[in-house]
Amino acid sequence: METAYIGIGSNIGHKIDNCKMAISLMGRLAGCSVRLQSPFYRTEPVGVEGQDTFVNGVVSLDTVLSAVTLLKHLLKIETDMGRVRRKKWDARIIDLDILLFGAHIINEPHLIVPHPLMQLRRFVLKPLSQIAPDVVHPVLRRSIRELAGVLSEDGQAVEIYERS
Secondary structure (H helix, E strand, O other): OEEEEEEEEEOOOOHHHHHHHHHHHHHOOOOEEEEEEOOEEEEOOOOOOOOOOEEEEEEEEEEOOOHHHHHHHHHHHHHHOOOOOOOOOOOOOOEEEEEEEOOOOEEEOOEEEOOOOHHHOHHHHHHHHHHOOOOEOOOOOOEHHHHHHHOOOOOOOEEEEEOO
16 A cells, blocks of 8 residues: 555636545545545646636545556546646646655656656645645655745745635
8 A cells, every 4th residue: 555645736617626526536446545635725827827726735545556557547537527638737627646656756658756846836835735744755855844845935826725
């Protein structure tokens, strides 16, 4: 059994409902159980302009699946919920990212774990620090609390949206 931390985001439609639906669907995956869920946060888009704000959160998922198999299931949830991939960082009904998978370091053609940009994103670190502050990033060897504490707030507004 491994603990995977999954980043969740939506900036199209009923964002909170989209995130809640994705969490429900993850909890129904065979071999998976949602253990913890962060509050939801209203966040500014990072890396793009002209998009609506996001709702973001993180869940911890206990799983017997491999990281690659879990990713396949997460991508199917995205597709089933209506996500269409047109270009990188495009607006999306749902986005599910494996942030951490136990203490594993994975470098596969379609999966890099830890997520290569997570330490630069307040919309990831803020909710992750709410449910896993003492988890250590396996590459950077720093806790999530430490990483969140040193990240600048400039251009990355993160406000509590709703308690889960």
